[in-house]
Amino acid sequence: MAQIMNAKDSISGSLAECFITIEDKRYNFMQAINIEAQIEKTKTEVPILGKTGKGNKSTGWKGTGSATFHYNTSIFRELLYRYAKTGEDFYFDMQVTNEDPTSSIGRQTVILKDCNIDGGILTKLDADAEYLDEDFDFTFEDFEIPEKFNLLEGMQA
Known part of the structure; x- marks a missing residue:
């Protein structure tokens, strides 16, 4: 009989934590709505004698995200203001932990190092x-x- 995942082992998206460390100050960013970070591998096409196609060799990676x-x-507005006035850029670490007490898989924590935002909203209003929120x-x-x-029960064969 095939093993199947139990519904309880899906992770609730709202049961996460986000901490941001900027210049030795740590903040609980409980106002996070969503965060997604990914790495993209950079690859080089490699010609191979005797093949009509080319191979692909990984040569590095780039980390990007959105929040x-x-x-x-x-x-962040204060730090963007400082950057605009002085040229002094800022970097921060972001720690995201996912843990759903109903699930059997435990918790996962990922720490993104030396994050640098691409820009940000200075002011906003919407009477309707x-x-x-801001992205x-x-x-x-x-x-x-x-x-x-x-690992989920039954994953490892």
Whole structure:
């Protein structure tokens, strides 16, 4: 009989934590709505004698991400203001932990290192909105995964 995943092992998206460390100050970014980070491998096409097609060799990677937060903090606006006035850029670390107590897989923590936002909203209003949020894109230079999900029962054959 085939093994199947239990519905309880899907992870609730709202049961996460996000902490951001900027210049030795750590913030609980409870106002996060969504965050997504990914790496894109850079590849070089490699010609191979005796083949009609080319091979592909990984040569590096680039880390990018996007985030949406409730529009209720000025932390990034203050840093963007400093950058605009002085040219002094800022980098930060972002730690995201996913843990759903119903699931059997435990928790996963990913720390994105040396994040740098591409820009940000300076001011916003919307008289028709139920709430205000803001988006920003970012890059990151490194990452760690200090806590990893457990394998689901039946995954390992």
